[in-house]
Amino acid sequence: MRYAETGYNLEVDLTRGTVKRVQSDPRLTELHLGGQGTAAKILWERVPPETDPLTPENFLIFSAGLLHGTPVPGANRTSVSTFSPLTNLYVNSLMGGWFGPELKHAGYDKIVIGGESPGLVYLYIHNDKVEIRDASHLAGKGCQETATLLREELKDPRIQVAAIGLAGENRVFQATIEHANSSASRHGVGAVMGAKRLKAIAVRGTKDLNIASPAKLWELCRNKYQEIHDNKNCGDPMAHDHNESFHVDNFAWGNARTRRKGYWSKEREERWVAQWKEVRTRDSGCYNCPKDCHYTISYPGRHPYFLKCFNKLTYCMAAFEEIDFNYDILGLTSAYGLDGFSTPQVLAFAVELYEAGILTDKELPDFPADGAGRFFYLLEKVVRREGIGDVLANGVSRAAAEIGNGAEAFDHNTTKKVEQVPLKLGVINYPFFLMYCTGEKMNITQIEGSFPQAPIADREKRQKFVESWNAAPERFKKWFLEWEPKEHMPIEAAVNVCDWNESMHYVDDAIGTCAWLSSFRGQFGGSPPYHLFNLPEIISLATGMELDSDRLMEISRRNRQLVRALNIRRGLRRAEEKPPEDHWKIRDHEMEQKHLDAYYEFKGWTRDGIPTKETLDGLGLGYVSDDFVNRGILPDCDSVPVRKAGESR
Amino acid sequence: MEVVAVSNQLKKRTVKEIRVNLDKCIGCRACEVACSGFHAKPKYSSINPERSRVRVVMDLLSDVYVPIRAGDYTQAECSGRNTYTINGKEYTQCSFCSVSCPARDLFREPDSGLPLKCDMCEDDPTLAEPMCVQVCRCGALTYASWEEDVAEESVRRGEMEIGLECLVTRFGKDKVADAFDQLMGEKR
Structure with missing residues (x-):
């Protein structure tokens, strides 16, 4: 029995006009959880690195999070994963609303869309009934109007719709996929949908989802509603x-x-x-x-x-x-x-x-x-x-x-x-420097979030903040306590802060919880409803997986390295890893590069930002390192010695 | 509704009410999540809004958010097709109607098609508030109860009686009796 997930993906080939319901491998859930984690795996396997994002060979994947459809409050963010025409690299754009949970109830964890339709179409999913339908009457219609028209046409007000507008149809690189109150907006995911000539997806689901320890999970969730409602530091x-x-x-x-x-x-x-x-x-x-x-x-x-x-x-x-x-x-x-x-x-x-x-x-x-x-x-x-x-x-x-x-x-x-966010600042902030340089999401608001942006000047207030900071591993409390205004934290701290911040996003993006309740909001007040220390139990109760904080972090790292690998295979290297030119007025090139070196080393990457064989193999990503060696991205271990992760230069 | 016998022949009944403030609803449908979980067997084994006895009828961009609780089952659609405009917003007659009726697919078990009805989460021990109210932290649903005098004791019907009656109405006495006999025959 599969818990929390349906165990099925919907495979859509728009060129041939076929749909298939395909069982997914439960081991992948153990390795990647779900959401963008498992989507990245599919993209790794199916999209060769030379693929132009706007061609039929690219895949567009809508993933419900692992916890969608469980009672966990705030688990509703749907991942849209593909390769971006803007960056020519991987993109994972998220949208809130009701789409992901509805998809789970229809019986699918993902919609994996390949090919390109000859004419404008929409995808209609109602449980086991899945149809690719003509959408020529919707051409040029606004996103919101499209949703309204589809609900009327399909005679069901509870259908959830994700649609593109004129921008997506015309493959504009700023094009979004709009759903109800939300949108997947980043890096032209709407243009990819437009290139596939897919105007909209309308989904309706009425099926049950199994939960491993339902009564215990409910008891835990029931108390979360009030907590989240009253927590002024979460939400927008x-x-x-x-x-x-x-x-x-x-x-x-x-x-x-x-x-x-x-x-x-x-x-x-x-x-x-x-x-x-x-x-x-x-x-x-x-x-x-x-x-x-x-x-x-x-x-x-x-x-x-x-x-x-x-x-x-x-x-x-x-x-x-x-x-x-x-x-x-x-x-x-x-x-x-x-x-x-x-x-x-x-x-x-x-x-x-x-x-x-x-x-x-x-x-x-x-x-x-x-x-x-x-x-x-x-x-x-x-x-x-x-x-x-x-x-x-x-x-x-x-x-x-x-x-x-x-x-x-x-x-x-x-x-x-x-x-990037239109910010022009004074003195460089190294954790942010690292996040701008290396964050695979390339939007700072989706990389930062767990560690405060600036120190608290008043020592007493700082102490108080740290005392109630349940979300943070101990080492961060020490660094924050020692962080004085106008001072830089040690390099080691900057590296860890960057890593922790983005790790929490990788957790959210796999399980489908909203960043406003976790990965983005810890920096304000330090008390996000979901964090590294309470999520393992929640995920365990929902899925039946054995999980603790260490194992959750390991999965987050695996997903992160896989996403890195997708971009490395498409040509991303150190030379491109820099912040916007004049983001800070006062810079220090040498210190910046020291930070970048230290971060790459911490991540187990080469000096050029490529995950090493040890790093990849250690996370069960041997198929990635093999591919890297075959392509000459990494040297063949037998012939050339490579520096081990963590080993000093 | 619960009937409680008290001394000197007076009968009291506890009236339970869920009050709905449409302006406070944010459309999160936590009420549906909680209701479906509470009524799943075993409890909380499934979260499926489709099985919920409270549904939020929503039309986001027309600003219509109406949580309605499942009431009685009816075989036939009513003739009401009125449209109401309240504070500039348009509602159909169905918007506020709690009936499980053929005009729409609300309040029906998705597998069997049998009607669903809100039971105010009656349970042993009694809940302080129905589950939908407990999770509605934005205050759209609030709970109130009070006691009223009743003329005579009405008999409380169990789930089985209600279910049987639905089957009889839907399939006719003979078919249900046949099915029952057949079932018993197999058991023996």
């Missing part, structure tokens, strides 16, 4: 906080360059709150979670949409506009299916190029004079890949290279071709 505080000073005064405006200190004022806050009251209709949550991190916006003339997180500010800050503009344009971008982080930066980049005379009236005829007008103008070009929009739709980094003529200098806020 931005959903309820109207003091935006932290973001508008400290984050950069425009194309991530301009700080506007003192922008925030009491008068502005009152005006923004009044506006919010006008357009916001309701706070809402995700499946089986008592937090209300999303809210609906009804802006006059726009289709209603959900607003979440930093999306509230990204467009208005990039366009130097007021909040009203943000609510307005989100109505369009939500329907088109566009990422709220990268799209505003792409548009602001184009505006800067125009102001610098690199883009002219030739590329941008009748270009409006105001920020809002320019953004609406550019948006339509990008989403249709029309004229210069076709270039911009490839992201800032690729567009800069393509436009040339000095445009490269305006590409100053990307890492591995990914637009």
Whole structure:
């Protein structure tokens, strides 16, 4: 009997138009848990490294987390794993809502999609009934409208839909996959879906799921609802906080360059709150979670949409506009299916190029004079890949290279071709340096999270923080206690902090729990509802697996190394591992490289960032090291000695 | 409903009520999770919202979030097809209806198709509050109970009686009797 998981994947070949229900190997659950862990394994096996992400040979995998469909509150984040057209590397983008649990109840842990359909189609899953259906009537429809139309067409209001909009259909690299109140937004996963000519997935499930120790698990979960509800340090505080000073005064405006200190004022806050009251209709949550991190916006003339997180500010800050503009344009971008982080930066980049005379009236005829007008103008070009929009739709980094003529200098806020959070800071912070350089997710908010970003100046408060810090292994408490303002932690601490931060994300992404309840929120208050020390019991009760913190970390490491291997096989090396050019003003090249050396060594990677044979074999990834040796990525052990992981140089 | 006999011939009954505040519902469906777990046999062995006796009827973008509890079973659809506008939001008559009815597939066991009905989580020992209320931390569902005088004692029907009656209504007396005889024959 399989517990917590269904034990079946749905295999869809869009070229042939076939669907298959395939039993998965239970040993893979022991090794990788589920979610992106097992998705990475499938991508390793099936997608050769030279595959162009937008061709039929790429696979697009929707994974429910291992704990979806169990009573564990907040287990609802669905992984979308594939290779990104933006980075040409692996991407795992997540969305909350209700999709993953519904998929589990339909009887599947994953939907593995390959091939490319000759015409626009959607996938309809209702338990054992799975059909690839014509979607030509949905072409060009907005994401939210598509969901509504499918529910009407299929006559079931409880169908969960994940859909792309015009941006995905046109393979825009900022294209998202939208689902209810959430979206998988990173690195153009929507473009991959569009390239497969898959407009939407509609899923409905009514089956049971087995749980290994149901009564014990329920007893534990039952108390979690209140705990999560009352815990002010988890969930999304931005959903309820109207003091935006932290973001508008400290984050950069425009194309991530301009700080506007003192922008925030009491008068502005009152005006923004009044506006919010006008357009916001309701706070809402995700499946089986008592937090209300999303809210609906009804802006006059726009289709209603959900607003979440930093999306509230990204467009208005990039366009130097007021909040009203943000609510307005989100109505369009939500329907088109566009990422709220990268799209505003792409548009602001184009505006800067125009102001610098690199883009002219030739590329941008009748270009409006105001920020809002320019953004609406550019948006339509990008989403249709029309004229210069076709270039911009490839992201800032690729567009800069393509436009040339000095445009490269305006590409100053990307890492591995990914637009980064618009932050410009003073002195380098080494844990963050490492996270920017090496994080396989390439978005800092999805790498950081367990260890506080800055020290606490007051020693008493620091002591108090550490005393109630149940989520942290002992060594981190020591480092945090010794961390004084304006000082750097020891290299060893920086390395461990980077590793722990991302490890927790790898746990979340395998079991499907929300980062707002765990991996992202430990840094604030140190009391996330889920952490390294209580998750093993929860996973054990759900799955029947024997698990403790060490074993959970080992699985997290295995998944992490496998994801690294996917990217190494596609050519990622040390040369690309650097933060955005001017992210920090005060840098120290030598110390940075020392940190990077130490981190690679800690991870068991070569000086070039490649996992060594010992590292891979030690985690049961011998098939990866064999492949590396065959391809000449790693030297053949019999002939050349390699430095062992942890051995000093 | 529970009937409690008290002294000097007066009969009291405890009325249990779950109050619903539509404005507080966040659509998390924890109520469905908890209900289905509580009523699974053995308890909590399965979490399946489809078996829940409370369902949240949602239309996210129209801002409609209505938790409804399963009431009685009916064979026939009603003639009601009214639409109500409350505070600018549109609800159909079905939005608030608790009946397990052929017009929709709410409140039916997904395997057998038999109707489901909320029993206020009656259990031994009695729960302080029904399970759906316990997990609804946003305050959309709250519990209240009070005592009322009753004219005469009504007989409480067990799950078996209710189930049998459903079978009889659905398949007819003869078929159920045949099936029963056959079952007994096999057992002997």
